[in-house]
Amino acid sequence: MGPTADRAAPPLTVREAIALAHTHWNAGQAAQAEDLCLRVLDAVPDQPDARHLLGLIAHAYGHPALALAHLRAACQPPAAPAVYCSNLAEVCRQQGRLDEAEAAARRAVAADPGLAEGWNNLGIILQEAGQLAASLDCLQRVAALLPDSPQAHNNLGNTCKRLGDNPQALAHYRRALELDPDYAQALSNMAVALGDEGRHEAALAAIRRAIEIDPLLPQAHLNLAALERARPRPGQGQAIPGGAPAPAAPPDEHALGEAEALLREGRYAEAETLLRDALAQAGRHVALLRLLVQALRPQGKLREARAALEHVLRAEPGDTGSRFELAEVLLTEGDFDAGWREYRYRYHLAHTAALARHVQKPRWDGRPIPGQTLLLHDEQGYGDTFQFLQLVALARARSGARIVLEVKSPCHALARRGDGIDEVIVAGSPPPPFDLHCELMSLPLALGLRLDDLPVRTAYLRADPARVARWRARLAGLPRPLVGLAWAGRPTHPRDAQRSLALADLAPLAQPGITFIGLQVGEASAQAASPPPGLNLVPLGQDIQDFDDTAAILTLLDVLVSVDSSPVHLAGALGCPAWALLPFASDWRWLRERRDSPWYPSLRLFRQPAPDAWRPVLEEVAVALRALQAARSADA
Template sequence: MTSGIGPDVPAIERAARPLLAAGRFEEAEAMLNPYLASGSGPLALWKLLASAIRPQGRIAQTRAIQEMLVAHAPGDFAARFDLSETLLLMGEFERGWREYHYRYSLSHTTVIERKVQRPRWAGQPIPGKTLLIHDEQGFGDTFQFMRMVPWAKQRSGAQVVLQVNEQTLSLAQRNRSSEDFDEIVVRGSLPPAFDMHCEMMSLPMAMGLKLADLPGRVPYLGADPQRLEKWRQRLAGLPRPLVALVWAGRPTHFNDANRSLALAQLAPLARPGITFLSIQKGPAEAEAANPPRGMSLVSLSDEIQDFEDTAAILSIADLLISVDSSPVHLAGALGRPVWVMLPFVPDWRWLLERTDTPWYPGMRLFRQPVRGDWGSVMAAMAAELDRFAA
């Protein structure tokens, strides 16, 4: 990819990376273009260019660069993972899931890889054997891909042991049927003996998941009856409709700045006659003490002990409005109405341009028309909220 005396790549990288980190993608692109205008140039600069144009929504061009990077440096696992997310975003599941496996080759993900001394299941029948399926990433990922566990049990013909994190254990255990899995254990404990294993988010690769296979059975989770009764009593006196709100994700998430808002930005949603319920957790929940003018907001954050409480609230509320975070997937798994606020270039699972999603019936997507434009998202949602309340 290079010819003659090349540019000072380290110096260019030092200049470009701060621009990318600051979200000044157009400036980074303009700085990199002269070194790559001929169609050749150092791979490191092409990788930076892809990082500059992808947030601008030029996904096809990003893919072309990423394909070139993978072709010239197949051992660059970070490039392969970047390509996987672009392919999945474009709905190209077959190859996307294969490349997504390279997530475990990245420095920041090696810590979550399970060092299992058993082969990874590849989707084949293994009657008479025991298959361990284990979660690996965020809570939302667990809720989203839990639907595939019974599919894996049916396909494999095996005894299935599901291992999940402590926070989602109760929901998974209580919603279990004999057709879903045979045993459940909490992450960190020693599972029973098993013959093969598969990460929950490697099930799509193992089973060749296609868009046409979605959504499967929905709902596939349900709220605890005792929690439902508790929250029905708690919310009984509030005027309907009840609209649950989540405006910020986990601050430590690598893409949080792109997906999270301040509660004040939801001011256009305030409507007389609508009761908003804050189910926000984390540092942002303190914002509920000062809601936007005209917004009737009841904060439930301090009363929510776990996802069982969240599931019960979502089962009672008429609607969830949320940024891209785990309650979205919990509500979707419960079959509840959800409106999701998405950035201009969203996470791969939301695909491109659609206002619906194959993952969850009844879910609506409200996308930024340009980068950073939450105002247009609020305007669109406000108009729909008027119709919803009526």
Template sequence: MIPPLTCEEAEGQARQALAANDPARAEALVRAFLGAGQGAPVAIWSLLVLALRRQGRFAEARPIQEMLVDHLPSNLDLRFDLAETLLQLGEFERGWREYHYRYDLVHTVALARKVQRPRWDGRAMAGKTLLIHDEQGFGDTFQFIRLVPWAKRKSGARLVLQINADQESFARRIPGIDQIIRRGELPPPFDMHCEMMSLPMALGLRLADLPGEMPYLAADPKRLRRWRDRLARLPRPIVALVWAGRPNHANDANRSMSLSTLAPLAEAGGGSFISIQKGPKAAEAETPPPGLTLTNLDREIADFDDTAAILRVADLLISVDSSPVHLAGGLNRPAWVMLPYIGEWRWLTEREDSPWYPSLRLFRQDRPGDWGGVVRRLAAALRELPTGARR
């Protein structure tokens, strides 16, 4: 039995429990305080929400979050947290509306693009120009660029897409875009605009609408010929590996691992492993763990066009939650995704598949931090892959 606590004690101890990755204790502390009937500030209720979400209990957190938003509609942090819970539960209608507040938070307001034109709300606007601009990370762009042709059809507008230089080539292979400019360039005159990740709100995107036409991304034909020749002699199945995401990502410690963690994959036998890992962690492929024979392609991969071509040639990608996963999904290529115990909202909950990408299979941690269990299940699944060449 937890003795009665003051509000300050309950909040302090619950925060300590969360910092120690013990959300169950944080929940018990907060519920004990609430059960005493003393009334509770928003901070206490928010800690209960966080404790529930850390345990994957989003359905239980949702009504508490809705209560908080109803009482404090101007608290945008609460609204954004509710958005992520709703999207995690597949409740897209309100989820996309609340997600609109992502650039109104204290720590994100500086990231918002100041556009002196109204945001597109899904209306028809034939004879006018609609500017769509990308945002956030590479994976987000690969995931949501599928909606650009949808916006073209619904708006009937002349469509200008502003995109980062690293993904411009993929946009040029997508139909329905009238003009492409790079991020940082001055756009032509336009009548309305929309952030790429606000397109679901404008389009009224529902879970049942996914995935849409697949694949919606395409590899460069010249790169594809080059990588088919480069990898032609490797025994099949060819399995590409990515074990770490961008190190400055806010959730990187939760989603990334070391190459040595993947050593048990070698026990599956047969085939070939190739590394398409980029960034600081790519150096680990120079000295792979014993038993894991690995072809390191880091220095040969110049950009995402190389990665896309490799994924077209390889039989499978095994990766943490990073941009190559979304690239594989958009190409409709097989990928097995290693997810932490609590994955991002886009992977929903308790699913081994993804409505966004039919070619993906999700391998979630059974408990926080347990990558070993994930890798053992991957190794078992690899043993069931047929050998021999496949295209």
């Protein structure tokens, strides 16, 4: 939760706001794009252009259910832009909803028969559904519309391969590689086709080149292993590859739909039971397993979720969404070695423009680069930025480079006072010349960060002394202890319902002699006008202009009590005491069952003992507040 602009009555027309949102999105500024779309929806509920872009943003950040909801709303009949229907089709395909995907793709090409993307998506959907002749027709249309598209020829090759026309498949793969010699996926596919013709040396050369180009292409590694096994050895006849496991039976579409409805309602245990029954009937079908993961994780069943994800990835190694989910599970379990490796797959999610910035230059991999310039840049929320700024000084020491840091505007002033930074720029402005780049959240992988390395630094951000002096004067004379309160995060966060509270929920914290300082900003700050009885609240949200104000106030408090949102991370980065109120299935960075944070020694964690069980958490915090008050009285 960081300071946000008031969304009421934006001084833009809807068309201007949507255009500006797309400008932000294309510049990698997802938060600004999302905020503009939400302003539009405040003025025009279910405005399709805003819903569509929100769907792309949700999809980019790995939130499939939210993405699907937005895109379905954007594509409500009778009319919807063809490209919106095409994007809905692709999201449905990635979630295994092939019937809905096909219907959306057919709407797209009916609305715009010249939309190559729509025909391409329909062709791939039909290919996955086993309708190979129809798939071939669609993909031939794509090649006619885009004769110089390497992707079109690669996809045509795949369908020809499945139809048993290996020579034609090879012809399309070769054409794709004529158009793009570094097309790793086409090289990998061509290697399989060459292997099927017994041309093992040529196949191995192609697959090794594919891996050299894209070491993160999972299917290429599997293809290499298969080709190595099938390669004839001296004195042996040609090996006969073992048969692939029989495919699982198609899942019951009704079961899928019912499970999705239960998940939307937060009825995770019921969804789990239904999905396990469906899996018993259909076998380990990936669509069912993906949904099962969504039922298991909110219940804290990480070991089972990990097993389900591993089954999915054995069946579909290229499922980058599941790899990203596996990364979060591994990191929650404290397995940083494997977790950070999997976390890099977030760059391979569909529509990840918000994550893949500055890729015209190589990504830094942790090696010394003395005399060069390394551009570090944020990529997700404000809290993520505050958390991973603790690694910047180590990156500078390890690289020997000049460090340029790019952050969103609300973090700019604070970041300028961070350690190990030579220059700070605002995201969206032209960067100075640089040699390599690295996202802040890729630094753990580059640095080989392990759990026992934490904390790398403490109190690595500093408040502005002038702001501190101003807020000290404002708070002077208030009875202590001073306890900061932040009760809600960004309402559009996919897990906001699990992490945020209403101010009224904090009634158990009220007790005489404690002054509560309201740090809540945004829509939820309006609740400060009616605090619970007995809770002596001084609301400051309307006067907080930026994170520099929040930082200054945090240095003057006895403790911050906050849900999992940016003020907690800012307090930790400043070295200020804070108590984090965490849901039962908390975010990966808080690990499992710990009451402390290895990232932030000044934090104390208060966890739900069961899903939605906030009352025990608040009662525990109330006891801790009484102890704080007693200790302060004893020291007086």
